[in-house]
Amino acid sequence: MNHDLDNIMWHSLCGPHAALSRGSGGARRYAPGFPAMLGFANPQQPDWEGVVDHCEVGEALYCEGWTGAAPVGWKVDFESTMLKMLWDGRTPDDVGAQDLVQLGPELARAALGLTELTRPGPFGLRSFELGDYFGCFDGSRLVAMAGERMRAGDLREISGVCTHPDFQGRGLARRLMLTLIGRQLRRGQTPCLHVLRSNLGARRLYASLGFRDYRETVVRVVSRV
Numbered sequence: 714m715n716h717d718l719d720n721i722m723w724h725s726l727c728g729p730h731a732a733l734s735r736g737s738g739g740a741r742r743y744a745p746g747f748p749a750m751l752g753f754a755n756p757q758q759p760d761w762e763g764v765v766d767h768c769e770v771g772e773a774l775y776c777e778g779w780t781g782a783a784p785v786g787w788k789v790d791f792e793s794t795m796l797k798m799l800w801d802g803r804t805p806d807d808v809g810a811q812d813l814v815q816l817g818p819e820l821a822r823a824a825l826g827l828t829e830l831t832r833p834g835p836f837g838l839r840s841f842e843l844g845d846y847f848g849c850f851d852g853s854r855l856v857a858m859a860g861e862r863m864r865a866g867d868l869r870e871i872s873g874v875c876t877h878p879d880f881q882g883r884g885l886a887r888r889l890m891l892t893l894i895g896r897q898l899r900r901g902q903t904p905c906l907h908v909l910r911s912n913l914g915a916r917r918l919y920a921s922l923g924f925r926d927y928r929e930t931v932v933r934v935v936s937r938v
Contacts, residue, residue: 717865718797718905718927722752722777724865730843738763742774747843748835748862751776751935761787770937775835777907777932791934793909796916800904802923805891813892816846816858823855824848824873831875834907840873847892849885857885859893869902874915890922907932 717724726734726741734741739760742751749772753759756778765786768774773790783789816824821838824846828836840846844861857880862872871893876885894904906924908915909932 716927717868718799720752720754720756720778721797721863721865721868721870721905722750723754723756725863725870726752727754729864733842735767736764740764742767743837744839745837746839747837748840749774749837750835753779757781759784765937768937773934773936775932775934778930779933780931783935786937787935788938789933789935793911793932794929795907795909795932796929797927798906798908798916798919798924799927800894800898800923801925802894804898805895805922812849813847813889814850816841816848816855816860820848820855824858827855827858827875827877828873830877833873833875836873844869845893845896846873847889849880849889851880856880857889859886859889861893861897864902867901867903868905869897869900871897871904871906874906886918887922890918894922 733744733747735744736742739754740763742764751764751774759779761784818841821841825836825838846858846860848855848858850856857876859874860872861869863870871890874886874890897904906919908919910929
């Protein structure tokens, strides 16, 4: 039996986030301004025609589970493998979230700047519309954040987990994630996430919080030529 996490990108784009997607047939992508991500109903037989008119030439988009050759008019810019991780822990204790700040549109550019520095994965100026995001500040500077991105069934993805290099090692990411995890569990949702196989530090953190490896899959960045 397939799990929603196997192809959560497609299920999210065709389900809870359908109004935020573009495409037709067996392909959808998040609209401009949202994370540049592309999902297929069948990743091993991608419906490129369903999305080609919704992608600009040179625009980089993330997709998963597809391992074939790039079709005419497209190229693969990056390829790696990532782990899908699923929550398997207990409900977190209160971690003292009183000094965390819920992020809104007025902080979108600050958040985008932090992601451009730390590279946690696809993020856009409209990402805050996908779910709740929380941040930590040093004065007026955003130095760490984490939030919610895709969703399917009872699954809720935690994403955008990042900390400015000058503030790493202080447990900020752990506190942010535990806050999100607790909120999701209280809503009856199951936390999940994605992490590059090579990101050993993040994988250790997520495992220590209560996530387990669900499966490994290919992740690619593709663009029209």
